[in-house]
Amino acid sequence: MVNVEELAAAETASPCDAGFNACSLLWRITDSEEFAVDAGTVLDKIGQVLLILVAAMLLRWLVNRAIARIIKQVTTIKGPQSIADLADKLGSSNSRRDELLGDRSKARAETLTGVLQHVSGIVIYTVAFMLVLSSFNVNLAPILASAGIAGIAIGFGAQNLVQDYLAGIFILLEDQYGVGDNVDVGDATGTVVDMGLRVTTLRSLDGTLWYVRNGQILRVGNSSQSWAYVVVDTPLPPTADIDRAGEIITGVAEEFKDDDAWRDHVLKEPEYLGPIEMTIDEIKVRLGVRMTSDQQWAAGRELRRRVTEALRDAGVIDLASSGRIYVPRTMANGGPAGAAGAAGTTP
Secondary structure (H helix, E strand, O other), X not given: OOOHHHHHHHHHHOOOOOOOOHHHHHHHHHOOHHHHHHHHHHHHHHHHHHHXXXXXXXXXXXXXXXXXXXXXXXXXXXXXXXXXXXXXXXOOHHHHHHHXXXXXHHHHHHHHHHHHHHHHHHHHHHHHHHHHHHHOOOOOHHHHHHHHHHHHHHHHHOHHHHHHHHHHHHHHHHOOOOOOOEEEOXXXXXXXXXXXXXXXXXXXXXXXXXXXXXXHOOOOEEOOOOEEXXXXXXXXXXXXXXXXXXXXXXXXXXXXXXXXXXXXXXXOOOEEEEEEEEOOOOEEEEEEEEEEHHHHHHHHHHHHHHHHHHHHHOOOOOHHHOOOOOOOHHHHOOOHHHHHHHOOOOO
């Protein structure tokens, strides 16, 4: 039996702090006071650092999973009312629309998840680094004070940058537009070719590439979401038979609606609205068709072609008897061509 007094004397003689630590373990193994104190201090510091790093990595893993699940729930398409109403009309284009919107939802989720996880990682590892310094008895007060002053200075200088990033996050979160959409953001109009958290890149119709800061986008007009209303205005001579023209245009619209190539894209019965404008030179009549948004421009071109040909074949419009004569600019300005004509010669 070990004497209790001997154990108490041994604990009293230990150079290590009370409790379980590396110094006490080494002291019991080696009975070397100097080695136990020095090596124990090093092992304790290493253990504290490893514990902080493991806790930081575990916390980051948990935070990343939480962020991924939250963003997935927020960005998951739940079928907006405008899209749900079109389900019965789209037919075979349902899979195409679902594929496009699904890809956009996945891209938005990946972008937002990556950004938020990156920010959370920076915060967690920064705190872990501070705890590591604190474990080595480093005074953090000057570091925190300097970081606070630097943060204030950077905040004043980079407030526009922060504004751009926050606006980009909300644009993605709310799905205001995506790559491939035709949008009007005020200063520029075109197709979105790339979008990030700071800048949206648009390609206009003439090929100009616009870089628009997200923080400067105050309103967005998106022509590529859910559906679009194709408006076809047809100018007619003031002497044209409006009723006859209306019958022809309505017939063209019905044929267009029943065409196999366009049937799946027409969402509602075409609407002939009749005359909408009258001047001394022309009477303008309007036809409206609700289409899927990705085919609105092609449908508009096709309808204008068909309406023009049908009216011309029916004799409602006749370019030869329209009463308009084309005069070249050189003749109107009295140029060489005008002088030749005045002299009775043929240029």
